[in-house]
Amino acid sequence: GAVVSQHPSWVICKSGTSVKIECRSLDFQATTMFWYRQFPKQSLMLMATSNEGSKATYEQGVEKDKFLINHASLTLSTLTVTSAHPEDSSFYICSAIDDNSNQPQHFGDGTRLSIL
């Protein structure tokens, strides 16, 4: 079945550092990937849509300079949290849509980000 690998699964870092999260489709090409954020005991909220070869589309209220998205290939999208602060601590999940299938979004296993 379709597999999406997300790395790292857990990261702890100091306030002010930047953190990069990778989302990789292992056995299919994905022109479109999505980034979601989930705070404890809450639902998933779409942050941005990542399209290969073009600029990401951010949801209202999501700072594009804070959350940098790069989708340079059909199998990889990255989310960089720049100058992270404790309020950025959250669970970040990516998903990808197979270009050659009518299947819905395939999710990565998520990244738990803790900013000290």
Place this chain on the structure above:
Amino acid sequence: AQTVTQSQPEMSVQEAETVTLSCTYDTSENNYYLFWYKQPPSRQMILVIRQEAYKQQNATENRFSVNFQKAAKSFSLKISDSQLGDTAMYFCAFMKHGYSGGGADGLTFGKGTHLIIQP
């Protein structure tokens, strides 16, 4: 914009019982997909079932079935013969139709229902 409402924050049933989780949504779209996702404590998102809005027949996957009422914008999930492993958060989600090769939309999720299956 779409909204998805799950009015049951938590439900608890005995093992082997049948349970129904409710979901309503609001949209002006005519073509869309509806999903139920399961999120266990591992936080992995597991697709339980999906429904295409243009299909009148309710989707079924083994013990899981939906009651899709398009006019009422209702999409409930029925779990039959519930098992301990069904304990998890369940999210109802909406997505506009048209999603391969670029130009797709992300999912809009409800707030979730925490389902507890008691032994």
